[in-house]
Each structure stands twice: as C-alpha cells, then as structure tokens.
Amino acid sequence: MRNVMTITRRELAAWFYSPMAYGVITLFLVLAGIMFDLLTFEPGAEASIRGVFGPWMLLILAFMLAMLTMRLLSEEYRNGTIETLMTAPVTDAEVIGGKYLGALVFYAVMLLGTLIYPVLVSKYGGLDSGLTFACYLGLLLTGALYIAVGLFFSACTQNQIVAGLAAFVVLAVFTFLTNFIGQMQEGTLRVTLQHLSVAEHYESFMRGMIDFTHVTFFITTTAVFLFLAVKALEFRRWR
Amino acid sequence: MIEVRNLTKRYGPIPAVDDVSFSVETASTGNIIGFLGPNGAGKSTTIRILTCYLPATSGSASVAGYDVFTQSLHVRRNIGYLPESAPLYPEMRAREYLNFRGKLHGMTRHDRESAIRRVTERCWLGEFIDRPIGQLSKGMRQRVGLADALLHDPKVLFLDEPTIGLDPTQIRETRQLIRDLGQRHVIFLSSHILPEVEATCTHTIVIANGRVLASGSPTELRDRIGAGSRLIAEIKGKSDEVRGAISGIAEVSRVEIEPVGPWNRLTIEANGSGDVREEVFRVTAARGWTLREMRREVASLEDFFIKITAEQRAARAK
Known part of the structure; x- marks a missing residue:
C-alpha cells in the first residue's frame, strides 16, 4: 500500500507540472459554467445541478478522461522509465493501483471546482441536497470507470494518441451507442445492450436515486478494467 | 552472487539469448564483471532478465541468492540497475526523483536524506541535484541514473553500457567511479568496448549472437587476443x-x-x-x-569476435 501511495503522489505531481492538466481542468470548468449559465441559472429553472451534468456531460468526460489517462503508462513505455519502475521492488498491481488512484484524485479535484454551482443554486432556491449528492456520486462512479478504461488502453500501447483515441471510442460506444442500438432491438438483446450502457446507469443517479444495481455495475466494470490493465502490463513483458 | 543456467530468451522465433550459462562468485571472479559483446549480442536482454524486467523463455537464474523468477521482489530489493538509456522522468528534479525511488525501496525519510547526500557526493551531482532532470545533459542524467542505482546500497549493481554517449572526461571519471564502487558492490557491467572492460573489470564474459563465447580474467582474455596480434x-x-x-x-x-x-x-x-x-x-x-x-x-574487438566465432565453427565441424 505504501508503494501505491508513493506512485499516486508522483503521478499527481507530474500532472500539476504539465500544461495538459491545467488545460483539461479549464476546459471542464468552462463548459460546466456555460451549461450552468444557460440551463440552470435562469428564472423558472429547476433548483438543482442536474442541468449542468446532463448526458452530454458524459461525452465531455469521456473525452477529457481519455486525454488525461492516455499518458499514464504509454509515456513510461516510450521513455523507458517502465524499466527502472518495474525493477524496483513494486508489483504490477501496485503500479496500476498507484496510477489509478492518482488519476482518480485528480478527477475528484476537478469535480470539487464545480461545487460552486450547488452553492449558488442554494442561494436562490431550495437545493435538493439528496439529489445533489446522488448526482455527484454518479459523476464520481462514472469517472472512476472511465479512468479505469483509459488506464487499460494506456497499458496496452506506447503510443499515447492511440491509447487516448481507443479509450475515447470505447467509452463513447459503451456510453451512448449500446443504448441507441439497444432501443432498436427487442427481447434479451435489448435488455443486455441497455444494461451495458453507461448512460442508462448514470441517468438513474441524475434522477436522485442511489440504486444498488447501478452502483454495482460501476464498481464491477471498473474492477474488470483495472484487472485487465494489470494483465496488459504483465503481458507487455511476456511477449 | 549471480548464477545463470541454460538461459534462453526468444523474441518470436529468434533467440536473443541462447542457452547461456555462467556464474559470478566474488571469490574467484572479483567484484567487477564485464559483459562484453558486439551490439545485438544479447547483453541488454540478459541484464533485463537478471533484473527481473523480462521473463526468460527457459532456463533459470539467481541473483544475490534469490531466484529471479520466483523471488523477484527479493532480487529487486538487492539490486541497483542503470538501463542503457538512463531513463528518468524529465519533469522531476533530481532530488525529487531520488526521493521517490528511495520510497519505492521502502527507505525511511531519514535514510533517504542521508542516502541522497551520499550519492550526490559519490556521483558528483553537486548543485545539479536541484535542477529539473529535463534540463540536464546526457552525462549528468547518466549520473542521476547511477545515483538512483546506488541509493539503497544494493549488493549487486547492473550497469548497461554505462559510458555510452559520454565525453572522454566523463568516461574516465565514470570508469574510476566504477572501480571505487567495486570495493563495496558486485558490479555487472555490459560494454562493447574491449579497452573499457580491460581497464575496469576483474572478470570478463564474452557474448555474441546470444551465446557465451569465452570468459576469464582480462589477462587471460588479452592472451587469447594477443595470439592474434x-x-x-x-x-x-x-x-x-x-x-x-x-x-x-x-x-x-x-x-x-x-x-x-x-x-x-x-x-x-x-x-x-x-x-x-x-x-x-x-x-x-x-x-x-x-x-x-x-x-x-592489438587486435580489435571485431577481430577478436571473428577469431572466436571461427574457432567455435571449427570446433563444431570436428
């Protein structure tokens, strides 16, 4: 565990040295701000923050988190630092864990920046704190899954751009396309595809519900991708 | 200290290391082992296996008494490794980097501080210790890499082509440093430069095309080369x-x-x-x-390899 924290701290420091991280945070906050201004901060609008974090936000998140996570391992492969890292007494799982936590903390910091909106809303109307909590939990769980997917693709290739693009495409497919295709199908196929759709699960949180099945969906898929990331890191050395 | 038995590593069908066996015992070989061979001979691959970075296709190896496949974490605690390109994180300062590496080795804050002081002096890092690594010259980065390899005072040091890309003064300093370090650590260094191995090593293992061709003290080696001079x-x-x-x-x-x-x-x-x-x-x-x-x-290393490979071929023909 100590090694995980050591790697997490190094990852966080590396982000705050890079212009990319500031760009991503800025982009995210600006977009969220525009949405807040257009959809929520209006007379007669609902006093909640779900306008800011509508389904469109998932696409933005998929893109940003893919960009944020693509360097995690690809850069180590490219620079050769993976060699010194993996010959230090750390296990593959600790490396993946450390990098994952680093990205998750970074994402959580990014989300903290949006807490201004619920505060603003509460000044002008009765904020539904339960709904707000559910929204943030949904955002956090979705981000946690996206980061795991991004990390997995970064563990597969030394090319950051390939890793980022692959992660974004897969995330976009699982967020929207499965749902879209599912609606055109019938029977079990429809149910299966909709169950795989991240947007479906996310929507439930946006309605203010914290449903155990949806929480389980996010936790298990995240775990699967983290496991795959550890295997991908192992596999690169076995070739 | 290092024991290698029938080690083979294939990349696809091509063997990079082909049935290599050797043994390093300080008593008989001394502390500084030169791993000599032309480019593409399998030197880096062998070192990567011994440092637990790559798994071998077959065969076994142990370092500092631990098996590199089954007791990999124990091996990694006891070795320091400087890869050929001295890879480092460019955005970190040398001190931050060494601190990070010390933590990975489970050193306490106090140990890390004194170890960083020690290696800064050993590797002549001086004021460069507080510069971002990305701004350092190739020679200086090599020293940071070496400082990292020395940080946790390992039993065995693996240095892959430690003088490559350095200027003549730096090469001389590095060789001197390696000789000094040989008093405390077992050093396994790879090189394709014969005079370098002769100047620094107490024992030499010659490898080409993934096979060990010869091994012995530099004097024995020189005699064999001398025959062709x-x-x-x-x-x-x-x-x-x-x-x-x-x-x-x-x-x-x-x-x-x-x-x-x-x-x-x-x-x-x-x-x-x-x-x-x-x-x-x-x-x-x-x-x-x-x-x-x-x-x-004196015959060049190239002549030497040609000679030894010819000898081998002749022996096989018999």
Whole structure:
C-alpha cells in the first residue's frame, strides 16, 4: 500500500507540472459554467445541478478522461522509465493501483471546482441536497470507470494518441451507442445492450436515486478494467 | 552472487539469448564483471532478465541468492540497475526523483536524506541535484541514473553500457567511479568496448549472437587476443633481404612487406602467443639495419569476435 501511495503522489505531481492538466481542468470548468449559465441559472429553472451534468456531460468526460489517462503508462513505455519502475521492488498491481488512484484524485479535484454551482443554486432556491449528492456520486462512479478504461488502453500501447483515441471510442460506444442500438432491438438483446450502457446507469443517479444495481455495475466494470490493465502490463513483458 | 543456467530468451522465433550459462562468485571472479559483446549480442536482454524486467523463455537464474523468477521482489530489493538509456522522468528534479525511488525501496525519510547526500557526493551531482532532470545533459542524467542505482546500497549493481554517449572526461571519471564502487558492490557491467572492460573489470564474459563465447580474467582474455596480434615494424634495408631475415625468425608465421621509399613497412604475425619483438630487434641490429618503429597492434574487438566465432565453427565441424 505504501508503494501505491508513493506512485499516486508522483503521478499527481507530474500532472500539476504539465500544461495538459491545467488545460483539461479549464476546459471542464468552462463548459460546466456555460451549461450552468444557460440551463440552470435562469428564472423558472429547476433548483438543482442536474442541468449542468446532463448526458452530454458524459461525452465531455469521456473525452477529457481519455486525454488525461492516455499518458499514464504509454509515456513510461516510450521513455523507458517502465524499466527502472518495474525493477524496483513494486508489483504490477501496485503500479496500476498507484496510477489509478492518482488519476482518480485528480478527477475528484476537478469535480470539487464545480461545487460552486450547488452553492449558488442554494442561494436562490431550495437545493435538493439528496439529489445533489446522488448526482455527484454518479459523476464520481462514472469517472472512476472511465479512468479505469483509459488506464487499460494506456497499458496496452506506447503510443499515447492511440491509447487516448481507443479509450475515447470505447467509452463513447459503451456510453451512448449500446443504448441507441439497444432501443432498436427487442427481447434479451435489448435488455443486455441497455444494461451495458453507461448512460442508462448514470441517468438513474441524475434522477436522485442511489440504486444498488447501478452502483454495482460501476464498481464491477471498473474492477474488470483495472484487472485487465494489470494483465496488459504483465503481458507487455511476456511477449 | 549471480548464477545463470541454460538461459534462453526468444523474441518470436529468434533467440536473443541462447542457452547461456555462467556464474559470478566474488571469490574467484572479483567484484567487477564485464559483459562484453558486439551490439545485438544479447547483453541488454540478459541484464533485463537478471533484473527481473523480462521473463526468460527457459532456463533459470539467481541473483544475490534469490531466484529471479520466483523471488523477484527479493532480487529487486538487492539490486541497483542503470538501463542503457538512463531513463528518468524529465519533469522531476533530481532530488525529487531520488526521493521517490528511495520510497519505492521502502527507505525511511531519514535514510533517504542521508542516502541522497551520499550519492550526490559519490556521483558528483553537486548543485545539479536541484535542477529539473529535463534540463540536464546526457552525462549528468547518466549520473542521476547511477545515483538512483546506488541509493539503497544494493549488493549487486547492473550497469548497461554505462559510458555510452559520454565525453572522454566523463568516461574516465565514470570508469574510476566504477572501480571505487567495486570495493563495496558486485558490479555487472555490459560494454562493447574491449579497452573499457580491460581497464575496469576483474572478470570478463564474452557474448555474441546470444551465446557465451569465452570468459576469464582480462589477462587471460588479452592472451587469447594477443595470439592474434600483429607487430608493425619499419626497417631500412633491401626489401628481399629484410623479408628473408624476418621470415627466418622461428616463431614468425607470416610477413607482409610494403616499401616506403628506402624504408620497409612490415606486418609480422607470430605463432601462438609468441612475442617476437626481441628477435626482430636482434636480427635488425645484427645486419646493421635501422629500425625506426616497432609496435604491437592489438587486435580489435571485431577481430577478436571473428577469431572466436571461427574457432567455435571449427570446433563444431570436428
């Protein structure tokens, strides 16, 4: 565990040295701000923050988190630092864990920046704190899954751009396309595809519900991708 | 300290390391082991296996008493490794980097601070310790990498081509440093430069095409190379007479002669490990010829490899 924290701290420091991280945070906050201004901060609008974090936000998140996570391992492969890292007494799982936590903390910091909106809303109307909590939990769980997917693709290739693009495409497919295709199908196929759709699960949180099945969906898929990331890191050395 | 048995590593069907076995015991080999071979011989691959970075296809290896496959974390605690390109995180400062590496080795804050002081001095990092690594020169980065390898005071140090890309002064300093470090650590260094191995190592293992070709002390190695060395001499006199006289020396096997004005430039090859310099001088002096140059041309590493591979091929043919 100590090694995980050591790697997490190094990852966080590396982000705050890079212009990319500031760009991503800025982009995210600006977009969220525009949405807040257009959809929520209006007379007669609902006093909640779900306008800011509508389904469109998932696409933005998929893109940003893919960009944020693509360097995690690809850069180590490219620079050769993976060699010194993996010959230090750390296990593959600790490396993946450390990098994952680093990205998750970074994402959580990014989300903290949006807490201004619920505060603003509460000044002008009765904020539904339960709904707000559910929204943030949904955002956090979705981000946690996206980061795991991004990390997995970064563990597969030394090319950051390939890793980022692959992660974004897969995330976009699982967020929207499965749902879209599912609606055109019938029977079990429809149910299966909709169950795989991240947007479906996310929507439930946006309605203010914290449903155990949806929480389980996010936790298990995240775990699967983290496991795959550890295997991908192992596999690169076995070739 | 290092024990390698029938180690093979294939990348696809191509073997990079092919049935390699050797053993390093400080008592018989000394502390500084040179792993000598041309580019693509399998040096880096072998080191990567010994440092637990790559798994081998077959065979076994142990370092510091631990098996590199089954006790990998124990091995990694006891080794320091400087890969060929000295990879580092460019955005970190050298001190931050060393601190990070110390933590990975489970060192306490106090241990890390004193260790960083020690390696800063050892590797002449000086004020560069607080510069971002991305701004450092190649030589300085190499030193940061070496400082990292030394940080946790490992039993065995693996240095992959430690002087490559350095300028002549840095090369001399690095060799001196390696000799100093040899008093505390077992050092396994790879190189494709024969004089470098001769100058720093107590034992040499020669590898080419993934196979161990020879091993022994640098003196033994030099004797084997010496057998293939040539003598260059310039003698004033009639070409035919000079050729006749020199060919007449018992151990001389071949003489090439090239007239340069009144002078003759001779390339003399001797049998076995015979040193014919004294005889050449006597013959020349006895005839009253003038000798203005005589030197031994030590065979290049390339010649050496060609020679050893030829020997191997001949042995296999028998």
